[in-house]
Amino acid sequence: MAEFKEKWQRQFGRQIQFFDEIKKAKGVLKFDRRYVIPSDICSQFYCEQKLEQEYLTGKIITDEMVQGVEGHAHIVEDFELVSMEEAWRDMYTKEKTALAEFIFIAPYKEIFLIGRPDVIFFIGGNPILLFEFKFSKYDSDFLSRHAQALCYGLIMREIGFDVKNLFYSIVVFKPEMLKERKFIKNIPQKIISDFLSGTFGSLESNSKSYGDVKAYIHKFNGKEAEKNVDWSLEYWANKREACCTEGIGKCHSCEYNQKCQKFSL
Secondary structure, eight states, X not given: OHHHHHHHHHHHHHHHHHHHHHHHSOOOSGGGOSSBOHHHHXXXXXXXXXXXXXXXXXXXXXXXXHHHHHHHHHHXXXXXXXXXXXXXXXXXXXXXXXXXXXXXXXXXXXXXXXXXXXXXXXXXXXXXXXXXXXXXSOOSOOHHHHHHHHHHHHXXXXXXXXXXXXXXXXXXXXXXXXXXXXXXXXXXXXXXXXHHHTOSXXXXXXXXXXXXXXXXXXXXXXXXXXXXXXXXXXXXXXSSOOOOOSOHHHHHHOTTTTTOHHHHO
């Protein structure tokens, strides 16, 4: 117990230090950013041109964004509000604990990554399963969604957690399910129970349906996470221009297509 106390206090202190360093730092990345976030990396894998337009002209709020905010609120409504210090203590001193929308900071190759996983489940002081929830009519576990979840895992690793048993779950809810509030908020616990009992679906598919909810579980892969983040950092460090999506269907439905030079070519 004394060893765990020392660990959580040290980790909590380092996080406070990182916060202070970021506040004092100059924005050396694109758009004067001082750090990179996993949701932006997700957007880069979807279409960097779209992400760039968001920064240049402002984010356009879509129905899917509004639905996502509402859905996430349903999922976390039963979580207790705790301080940053309490959260770090619970990670290391409780046998099992889950945190929702908790901020983690990690230094990575001379920059900072800041992530806020939707939910992350710990056992014995180690992250075991992290969740990325999406509210969308498209229930595939796209590369962009993988990139975001893998970045969260990379942050866990760079902080110093043991990630050899870390998995991540991409969970896709249909937007029309927002009225099913109780069902939505119970999904993470159902997935955790199935995962721990070994009844989550086949190894071949890595997926399971809970009514109209499609859930995927994958093992965290550090090398894949690094590859994704390193590619994204080339853009943030101004080493290359924004790439455009190869899927023209995305362009036709993009809310920025009239402002995007690539779309008009």
